[in-house]
């Protein structure tokens with residue numbers, strides 16, 4: 199449980215509407231996801247790719263729950279306006295230095311909203327010749343009209359609200375919260 203005083207202290211008094219997933223619930227679900235991922239990949243090289251910045255806390259907890267050898271790297275995608283969303287183009291500000299070819303790639307996202315980010319990245323990563331390509335998303339709003347690929351692993355079906363904390367931001371604030379809350383609309 200997170201008290202009102204704790205929440206206000208952490209946010210500097212900026213009001214959040216309420217806690218949607220508290221730290222304990224997140225920890226339990228992340229351990230379950232780690233167990234499911236461990237069971238899903240019996241053989242071969244596994245590379246867990248975290249999409250920054252939103253996935254940074256989820257990723258760090260998740261990899262410690264995956265009980266098999268794997269490598270960890272990151273992706274940083276350039277932000278585009280909505281005008282380029284359907285073009286299929288994506289530019290990586292940081293491109294993984296590890297070789298992707300022939301490895302099982304697990305792309306880790308904090309949240310699937312419109313699905314545009316995932317769709318662009320899936321198209322790009324497919325060109326790198328991975329042995330397999332799956333997605334693990336902590337939150338899935340289930341509002342995307344088209345997804346190139348549904349995430350194989352989903353933490354929670356999330357409400358269609360402005361969610362912050364546990365890596366998710368509003369104008370770069372709130373990422374540090376150990377829980378996920380929704381902002382007042």
Ligand code: PRP
Nearest residue numbers: 250251252308309310311312313314315
């Ligand atoms: C957010 C979030 C997802 C993406 C989901 O990233 O972290 O990556 O948007 O939205 P979509 O499904 O509509 O594409 P953002 O671009 O805000 O960058 P961040 O990860 O650095 O916060």
